[in-house]
Amino acid sequence: MREKNIYEKIAEKYNTTPEEVRREMQIAIDTGFDNLDPAVQEEWKKMTLKGERPTPEEVINYAVKKTKRKIKI
Numbered sequence: 001m002r003e004k005n006i007y008e009k010i011a012e013k014y015n016t017t018p019e020e021v022r023r024e025m026q027i028a029i030d031t032g033f034d035n036l037d038p039a040v041q042e043e044w045k046k047m048t049l050k051g052e053r054p055t056p057e058e059v060i061n062y063a064v065k066k067t068k069r070k071i072k073i
Contacts, residue, residue: 033054
C-alpha cells in the first residue's frame, strides 16, 4: 500500500511509528472536518468517503487527484 510507505517515511524522519503518524493525521483531519466554515465544508463534500469521516488514506488520495488535475497529468 502506497500510503503505508508515506507513513513509514514520515515516522522515520520524526523518530516515531507509522501508527502514530496515521493517528496524528486522523486527529488533524477530524479537527478540519469539524470546522463549521461553509467554504471548508464545501471542500470536504467534494471527497468520496467510505464512512462518516475521511480517513488519512482518503485525504491523501483526494490531494493527489486534485494536484494531478491542476497540473494536468
